[in-house]
Amino acid sequence: MRFEPSGGLRGSVTAPPDKSISHRAALLGAMSAEPVRIANYLRAADTLSTLDALRAVGALVEEHDDATVVVRGSGLREAREPGGPIDVGNAGTLMRLLPGWLAAQEGRIFVLDGDSSIRRRPVDRIAAPLRLMGADIRATEGRFPPFVVYGTPLSAITYEMPVASAQVKSCVLLAGLAAAGTTSVVEPALSRDHTERMLAAAGVAVDRRGPTVSVTFTDELDAQNVLVPGDLSSAAFMIAAGVLVRGSRLVVRDVGVNWTRTGFLRILERMGANVLGELEEPSAAVAPSEPISDIDVTAGALVGTVVEAEEVPLAIDELPLVALLGCFAEGETVVRGAQELRVKESDRIAGVVEGLRGLGATIEATEDGFAVTGTAGAALRGGTIDARGDHRMAMLGAVAGLASEEGVDVVGMEAAAVSYPGFMDDLARLA
Numbered sequence: 001m002r003f004e005p006s007g008g009l010r011g012s013v014t015a016p017p018d019k020s021i022s023h024r025a026a027l028l029g030a031m032s033a034e035p036v037r038i039a040n041y042l043r044a045a046d047t048l049s050t051l052d053a054l055r056a057v058g059a060l061v062e063e064h065d066d067a068t069v070v071v072r073g074s075g076l077r078e079a080r081e082p083g084g085p086i087d088v089g090n091a092g093t094l095m096r097l098l099p100g101w102l103a104a105q106e107g108r109i110f111v112l113d114g115d116s117s118i119r120r121r122p123v124d125r126i127a128a129p130l131r132l133m134g135a136d137i138r139a140t141e142g143r144f145p146p147f148v149v150y151g152t153p154l155s156a157i158t159y160e161m162p163v164a165s166a167q168v169k170s171c172v173l174l175a176g177l178a179a180a181g182t183t184s185v186v187e188p189a190l191s192r193d194h195t196e197r198m199l200a201a202a203g204v205a206v207d208r209r210g211p212t213v214s215v216t217f218t219d220e221l222d223a224q225n226v227l228v229p230g231d232l233s234s235a236a237f238m239i240a241a242g243v244l245v246r247g248s249r250l251v252v253r254d255v256g257v258n259w260t261r262t263g264f265l266r267i268l269e270r271m272g273a274n275v276l277g278e279l280e281e282p283s284a285a286v287a288p289s290e291p292i293s294d295i296d297v298t299a300g301a302l303v304g305t306v307v308e309a310e311e312v313p314l315a316i317d318e319l320p321l322v323a324l325l326g327c328f329a330e331g332e333t334v335v336r337g338a339q340e341l342r343v344k345e346s347d348r349i350a351g352v353v354e355g356l357r358g359l360g361a362t363i364e365a366t367e368d369g370f371a372v373t374g375t376a377g378a379a380l381r382g383g384t385i386d387a388r389g390d391h392r393m394a395m396l397g398a399v400a401g402l403a404s405e406e407g408v409d410v411v412g413m414e415a416a417a418v419s420y421p422g423f424m425d426d427l428a429r430l431a
Contacts, residue, residue, distance in 0.1 A: 001413040003401025005379070008247025008299065009430040013238055015230025015255045017042035017067070019419050021194050021290065023093045024170070025226040026050050028198050029071030030059040030079075031101055031174075032223035040228040041069040045418045049089035049114075053098060056082040057110070076101075076221050077178060081108040085146060088114040090418060095145065096126050096167040097195075100174030103135035105151035113146035117346075117389055123147055126171045129159045133172075133179055156181030156217070163340060164188050164313040166260075169213070170195035177204065177218045184214040191313035192260040193286065198223065201288035208286050229256030229292045233317040234420045236264050237395040238430065240321045242297035243273045244328055244403040250430055252295040259283070263314030265295075267322060270305045271329060274298035302329035304374055309337020316340055319369075320352045320396045326372035327361045327380055328403065335369035346388040355385040355393065359400055359408060382406030391418035398427060 022042040027050065029036030041047065043063075051061050051069065058080030060072040074080060079102060088095045095118060102110045113119075124143035131137060133154040139147035156179040159172055169185045173195055176183025188211070196213055200206045202223040207214045235252045242248040257265075259280040268275050277295040304326060312319070312335070319338055326333025341348040353365040360381030362373040382404035387394035394415040401408030416423045 002407055002409050003398045004407040005404055006245050006402040006431045009242050009245050009250050010248070011430050012251040012253055013426045013430060014253045015232070015235035016420050016422060017228040018231035018256050019044065019047060019233070020093060020192065021226070021228050021256070022047045023050050023091070023097065024194050024198055025228060026054060026069065026071055027097055027101065028202060028221065028223040030054040030057070030073040031076050031221050032073045032202065033075055033220045034222060035070055035072045036223045037225040038069045038071065038228060039226065040067050042228065042231070043067060044421050045089060046091040046094070049087065049091040050094045053086045053088060053094060056086050057102070076218065077104060079105045079108065082110065085111040085113040088112055088118060090115050090117050092118065092121055093167055095121070095123065097170050097174065099126055099130060099137065099149050100171035102149045103130050103133070103137070103151060103175050104154050104178035106153060108151040110149045111146055112149065119145050121145070125163070125165065125168050129157065129168070129172045130175055132157050132159065133175055135175070154179040156183040158184040158186065160186040161188060164191045165340065166191035166195070166313065173199065173213070173215050176215045177221065180217055182214050182216045184212050187211045189310040189313050190260060192258070194258070194290070196286045197288055197290065198226070200286045206286045208284065229290050230254040231419070232256055232261050232264070235295065236318045236321055237399055237423070238426065239268070239275060239295060239297050240325060241399045241402055241427070243268065243275065243299055243302070243325065244399065246299050248297065248299040250297050252297065254292055255295050257291050257293045260314055263311050264318035264321070267305060267307060267311070267315060268325070271302045271325060272300065273302060274300045301377055302374070304329045304331035304333040307335040312338045312340065317392060320348055320392055323352045323356060323363060323370055323372055324396060324400055326374055327356060327363070328377055329374035330376040331374055333372045333374060337368050339368040346390040346393060348390065348393065351388050351390065351393050352396070355397065356400070358385060359383045359404065379403055379405045382408050384409040384411065387412035387415045389415055391415045391420070395420065395423055402431065
């Protein structure tokens with residue numbers, strides 16, 4: 001699909017429902033003792049895979065036309081053994097969170113599998129802490145799907161994570177609900193805290209002290225009804241387009257602005273972008289709710305910046321956009337400590353560098369990130385970019401096309417539907 005250079009983007013758009021929160025809300029609903037109503041649930045390929053997976057282990061799931069989902073779960077320790085493999089599709093979040101619950105289902109066996117992309121994504125980072133808790137997990141070649149989870153009694157641990165990851169942290173905390181004692185996760189850098197907030201709202205004693213978050217053994221989960229806010233990681237593509245395309249003035253409505261998700265906005269502010277919203281301030285306490293704000297965006301001049309390792313977990317999905325923004329900034333933009341990007345839906349470091357270089361960017365890959373030399377506002381030439389089956393790479397190419405001199409052809413644009421099914425319609429409306 002081709003994206004031509006655009007005049008200023010104008011108007012307002014509502015951010016699609018948050019993918020991370022939709023996954024977690026459905027999962028905690030399946031683990032809960034009472035039905036959970038989820039309003040504004042994301043209806044996209046990944047989150048629909050979660051609903052199907054929960055049905056496979058015994059949850060009753062109702063989907064309504066108004067984007068409301070009702071989950072009637074089997075309880076914290078009563079997941080049903082399915083008759084065949086659980087298909088996680090392309091949903092990496094589901095693949096890494098679900099085993100935390102299933103590992104405690106004593107005497108039951110669960111096989112998890114997915115598409116060709118999922119089969120290239122490692123699971124050893126969740127298998128390692130779960131095995132320390134007593135779980136029995138057997139993966140293909142020791143680290144890839146398909147893999148088998150044998151339900152066993154679990155014991156509490158204190159786990160020091162080698163790499164900050166909200167998915168790994170959430171997996172261990174979910175397993176900790178059924179483990180005798182107090183389970184603690186020590187993060188090398190803070191990551192998004194949606195799981196902790198939902199657990200706190202469900203009556204779990206969640207304790208966060210600096211880099212350590214802990215939960216204790218829980219008899220049952222009383223998850224609450226959830227209103228899913230707009231997804232900042234999806235809204236980020238509209239925000240970046242508004243910053244890059246000259247003459248733009250737009251508003252992205254109903255965006256979740258949890259402080260553990262707004263790292264991208266803080267990076268934008270440092271680069272000189274005109275982006276305004278009522279953002280949540282950092283807090284040591286675990287809040288039981290998610291803040292929401294409109295984001296006002298105006299195009300403007302940018303300067304390069306350096307993104308250090310401690311910032312990466314709070315902006316992990318938006319880092320490809322930082323590379324694109326760096327192409328238009330004055331000076332150099334460098335991202336460090338982002339090796340996590342190599343094990344996303346694609347190797348996003350390689351994909352971003354190859355893709356943007358093909359559009360005329362001066363960009364180099366490093367082992368854990370990239371370095372971009374900007375053009376001080378001059379547009380990229382344009383060309384062709386391959387999404388590599390990665391939804392964020394597809395949307396990156398679209399935004400690059402709008403801000404380019406000659407336009408960009410995106411190969412595999414259909415991948416955007418994984419997280420943002422209405423992306424094309426929203427972009428066309430603003431343009």
